[in-house]
Amino acid sequence: xxxxxxxxxxxxxxxxxxxxxxxxxxxxxxxxxxxxxxxxxxxxxxxxxxxxxxxxxxxxxxxxxxxxxxxxxxxxxxxxxxxxxxxxxxxxxxxxxxxxxxxxxxxxxxxxxxxxxxxxxxxxxxxxxxxxxxxxxxxxxxxxxxxxxxxxxxxxxxxxxxxxxxxxxxxxxxxxxxxxxxxxxxxxxxxxxxxxxxxxxxxxxxxxxxxxxxxxxxxxxxxxxxxxxxxxxxxxxxxxxxxxxxxxxxxx
Ligand code: ATP
Ligand code: IP8
Numbered sequence: 408x409x410x411x412x413x414x415x416x417x418x419x420x421x422x423x424x425x426x427x428x429x430x431x432x433x434x435x436x437x438x439x440x441x442x443x444x445x446x447x448x449x450x451x452x453x454x455x456x457x458x459x460x461x462x463x464x465x466x467x468x469x470x471x472x473x474x475x476x477x478x479x480x481x482x483x484x485x486x487x488x489x490x491x492x493x494x495x496x497x498x499x500x501x502x503x504x505x506x507x508x509x510x511x512x513x514x515x516x517x518x519x520x521x522x523x524x525x526x527x528x529x530x531x532x533x534x535x536x537x538x539x540x541x542x543x544x545x546x547x548x549x550x551x552x553x554x555x556x557x558x559x560x561x562x563x564x565x566x567x568x569x570x571x572x573x574x575x576x577x578x579x580x581x582x583x584x585x586x587x588x589x590x591x592x593x594x595x596x597x598x599x600x601x602x603x604x605x606x607x608x609x610x611x612x613x614x615x616x617x618x619x620x621x622x623x624x625x626x627x628x629x630x631x632x633x634x635x636x637x638x639x640x641x642x643x644x645x646x647x648x649x650x651x652x653x654x655x656x657x658x659x
Pocket of ligand 1: 413450555576577579581582583585587614
């Protein structure tokens with residue numbers, strides 16, 4: 408099994424609120440069609456989830472009644488993004504959406520309860536379960552934003568995939584943000600010991616690249632290989648699955 412994250416930086420234009428990148432979604436659908444192994448797909452929020460989540464400070468938990476409007480608004484936008492993606496995926500594969508908030512409860516932002524049986528059932532039928540970063544209810548703080556990256560950690564714990572692939576709009580992990588620094592250098596291989604969340608920014612409500620590296624660290628600790636690749640480039644997912652990957656490999 409392989410778990411793939413379709414990052415919001417790839418499937419949306421993060422600079423423009425609520426702008427999908429359907430060309431990248433089509434590319435992903437095309438590549439998934441070629442994978443013989445079973446796949447779980449998880450997508451992020453990009454410019455659909457992060458704008459309303461930030462505006463209503465949803466990741467700080469419940470503080471004031473107006474946030475409820477933000478909670479449903481964010482959910483509405485994530486469903487919209489998921490619908491666009493599912494329609495495109497279904498032209499090439501059988502993709503079945505799983506609404507994270509309907510099967511996951513967190514406690515202080517960590518996954519506390521996860522009814523994962525629907526995911527298993529979808530896999531049993533040879534289809535692709537598609538989960539996504541979402542607003543979820545939290546036992547301690549009322550609600551929070553659950554990132555696709557954290558969902559992947561939990562899925563990895565439950566399903567023990569052979570490989571996890573994080574797809575974004577950059578070629579891998581760099582020594583600093585390549586979008587802000589022209590002299591940023593790519594790191595081709597990085598061990599758990601060398602991995603520092605300091606090399607990532609923290610702009611998003613779920614921590615941006617820094618938050619992602621934190622989840623990657625936890626997945627690698629399970630003994631699972633993690634690759635970070637650019638999924639806006641044709642062929643990168645297929646190459647990665649075949650073992651001929653171009654990106655950053657994180658190992659224990
Ligand atoms: P989303 O959370 O919306 O699903 P994503 O999973 O695609 O998005 P981001 O959190 O947007 O991931 O992280 C990817 C972005 O991180 C890149 O577009 C890049 O500009 C930025 N970034 C910051 N620091 C680094 C770094 N050291 N190496 C690589 N990318 C970095
Ligand atoms: O984009 C966050 O998930 P991520 C989703 O994977 C929302 O961090 C709702 C902002």
